[in-house]
Amino acid sequence: MIxxxxxxxxxxxxxxxxxxxxxxxxxxxxxxxxxxxxIKEAVQRAQxxxxxxxxxxxxxxxxxxxxxxxxxDAFLPFVEQGLLTFVGATTENPSFEVxxxxxxxxxxxxxxxxxxxxxxxxxxxxxxxxxxTLVFDAAARERVIGLADGDARRLLNLLEILQTAAASAGVxxxxxxxxxxxxxxxxxxxxxxxxxxxxxxxxxxxSVRGSDPDASLYWLVRMxxxxxxxx
Numbered sequence: 001m002i003x004x005x006x007x008x009x010x011x012x013x014x015x016x017x018x019x020x021x022x023x024x025x026x027x028x029x030x031x032x033x034x035x036x037x038x039i040k041e042a043v044q045r046a047q048x049x050x051x052x053x054x055x056x057x058x059x060x061x062x063x064x065x066x067x068x069x070x071x072x073d074a075f076l077p078f079v080e081q082g083l084l085t086f087v088g089a090t091t092e093n094p095s096f097e098v099x100x101x102x103x104x105x106x107x108x109x110x111x112x113x114x115x116x117x118x119x120x121x122x123x124x125x126x127x128x129x130x131x132x133t134l135v136f137d138a139a140a141r142e143r144v145i146g147l148a149d150g151d152a153r154r155l156l157n158l159l160e161i162l163q164t165a166a167a168s169a170g171v172x173x174x175x176x177x178x179x180x181x182x183x184x185x186x187x188x189x190x191x192x193x194x195x196x197x198x199x200x201x202x203x204x205x206x207s208v209r210g211s212d213p214d215a216s217l218y219w220l221v222r223m224x225x226x227x228x229x230x231x
Contacts, residue, residue, distance in 0.1 A: 001086070001087055001088075001106050001107045001108070001109060002064065002087075002088040002089070002090060002094050002098065002103075002106045002107070002108045002109070003015070003087065003088070003089045003090070003109050003111055004089075004090050004091075004092075004093070004094055004108055004109065004110050004111065005091070005110060005111030005112065005113075006091060006111075006113050006150065006151065007091060007151055007153065007154075008114070008148075008150070008151030008152045008153035008154055008155075009111045009112065009113060009114060009150070009151070009152065010111070010152065011062075011089035011111060012028070012060065012062060012089065015028075015058060015060040015087045015089070016060075018058060018085075018087070019058045019060075022056070022058075023055060024055060024056050024057060024058045024085065025045075025046065025049045025055050025056070025057040025058070026057075026058050026060065027042045027045060027046065027057055027058070027059045027060065028059075028060045028061075028062065029042060029059065029060070029061050029062070030061075030062045030063060031061055031062065031063040031064050031065070031066035031067045031071070032062075032063055032066055034061075034067075034071075035071065036070065036071055036074050039071065039074045039075065040074070042059055043078050043083065043084070045057070046059070046078070046083055046084055047083065050083065056085060057083070057084055057085065058084075058085045058087055059075075059084045059085070059086055059087070060087045060088075060089070061075075061086070061087070061088045061089070062089050063089065063090065063091075064088035064089060064090050064094075064097075064098065065090045065091075065092040065094070065097030065098065069099055072098065072099045072101075072102050073099070073101070075102060076101055076102065076105070079102075079105055080105070086102075086105075086106065088102075088106070094108055112150075113149070113150025113151065114148075114150045114151070114152055115150075116145055119145045119148050119150070119152070119155055120141070120145055122152055122155060122156075123141060123144065123145060123155060123159070126155075126156060126159055127159070130159075130163075131159065131163055133172055134162075134163060134166055134172055134173075134174065135172065135173045135174065136173075136174045137173065137174070137175050137176070139175060139176030140174045140175050140176050140178065140179045142176075143176050143179045143180065144158050144159065144162070144179055147179075147183060158183065161182060161183065162174055162178075162179060162182055162183075165178075165182040166178070166182075200219055200222065200223055201223070203215075203219045204216060204219040204220060204223065207219055
């Protein structure tokens with residue numbers, strides 16, 4: 001199967017839960033770093049596990065769209081034999097990024113961004129288990145959930161940032177203003193080699209095209225405030 005959805009919606013977690021539920025060996029590969037050699041080594045390990053314990057193997061491939069055709073082809077015979085249960089994860093449309101031969105052997109499941117209620121549940125669970133005595137008021141909780149934008153990983157990262165900021169400031173109660181200030185300090189960098197460059201320059205262009213002087217000045221000053229920039 002192929003799990004298609006935005007970052008932070010639980011694609012890797014689902015694969016691990018499947019391996020646990022079926023008592024399967026779990027092998028994880030990242031298409032960013034792995035090659036054909038890694039695939040062959042994983043297949044060999046799956047064969048050994050099957051021979052020694054009779055257990056099947058779930059092979060999870062993160063960012064599967066980054067594999068080229070030859071690398072994707074390397075899975076086919078073992079998926080066909082049933083040696084591996086292939087689970088791929090991608091943030092890109094698999095119809096364009098995954099070869100037809102692999103697509104025809106896989107079911108594609110579309111995962112949606114987490115809802116506000118789901119993020120709220122994750123927030124409460126993380127706060128009770130990991131944040132100690134740190135307290136968030138209603139405005140702070142709502143702002144963190146909004147900033148997470150459907151991404152569970154981003155929400156947890158934000159909570160870690162806020163926990164560190166609160167410890168540095170010597171506060172044990174976080175309000176909405178504190179969240180805004182703490183997050184702004186961590187997002188202010190404007191590095192042309194990073195994703196923030198493209199997001200912010202796009203916002204500036206759209207503001208200028210839309211004849212919105214306030215928004216145009218805001219994005220320009222924010223970029224300048226982030227440090228030296230080459231346009």
